[in-house]
Amino acid sequence: MxxxxxxxxxxxxxxxxxxxxxxxxxxxxxxxxxxxNEKDIGQHCLHVLVIGILLLIAMSFAPAFLYEGIHFGVESYMALIPCILFAIYFSYFYIAAEKKAYPIITAILSGSLLGGALYFSALQLNRWYSEQHYHEHVVALYLESYDQDVQVWKLPPHLANTLQLEYVYLSPKVKGFDASLKAQNHYTLNIKQGLFRDYFLDAISLQHIQLIETQK
Incomplete structure (x- = not known):
């Protein structure tokens, strides 16, 4: 105007x-x-969140690039607690150094995410390590069904109780998959065990499956 x-x-x-x-x-x-300024939470908590998110994204590619076996053991969730506590402790001092609002609350929230990411990363790294250092167990597994290209293997009772897992599912995408196996038969497989209840099958295990009993 x-x-x-x-x-x-x-x-x-x-x-x-x-x-x-x-x-x-x-x-x-x-x-x-x-x-x-009293309500500004600063930038350091965002740094912690970004680190946690990037770790989760990076480690989600571990099955494709870091290890090759089919891992079906259930590692202990108890390790999640110290990971979260450590991440919150680290996050608090890093966030408090910025002298912004609500350092305790932001440290708990962002540190919990970072702790979960650290635990998830530790699982992936442990699986990679297990494939380099493992013990073998010759176990009799029952091929219960073979439908829609998926093999359903039933674990023996002692192993099922240890893993709290009754079945293992294998698809043709798995390296070493044997499409010639017949359902409702027992086979021996070399199941490999790493650290922290990490059990897995790899291509060598699947290539040396042997029939031990045929159900009539």
Whole structure:
């Protein structure tokens, strides 16, 4: 607007609405800025969150690039607790150093995510390590069914109780998959055991399956 148009507008507002043209209300900036700073959680908590998310994304590719076996053991979830506690402890000191609002709350939230990512990463690395250092067990497994290209193997009772897992499922995508096996037969397989109840089958195990009993 030109100065003339602005002047006419102010005159109209003053005449019809009682607008005080010469009175300008100034908003105090400092209280608003102080209130904003009191609620600012800073950037360090975001750094922790990003690290946790990147770890989860990176380790989700572990089955494709880090190890080759089919891991079906259920590792202990108890390790998740120290991972979360360590991550929260580390996150608190890192976040508190920024001297922003709510360091404890943001450390708990972001540290919990980071702790979960650390636990997930530890599982993947343990599986990779297990494939380099393992013990073999010759176990008799029952091929219960072979439908839609998926083999359903039933574990023996002692191993099922240890793993809290009754069946193992194998698809043709698994390296070493033997499509010639017949269902409702018992076979011996070399199941390999790593650290922390990590049990797995690899291509060598699947290539040396032997029939031990045929159900009539």
């Amino acid at each position: 030109s100065d003339e148009q602005r002047h006419e507008l102010f005159q109209h507002l003053q005449t019809h609405w009682g607008f005080a043209v010469n009175e300008v209300e100034h908003i105090a900036i400092s209280p608003v800025s102080a209130d904003f």
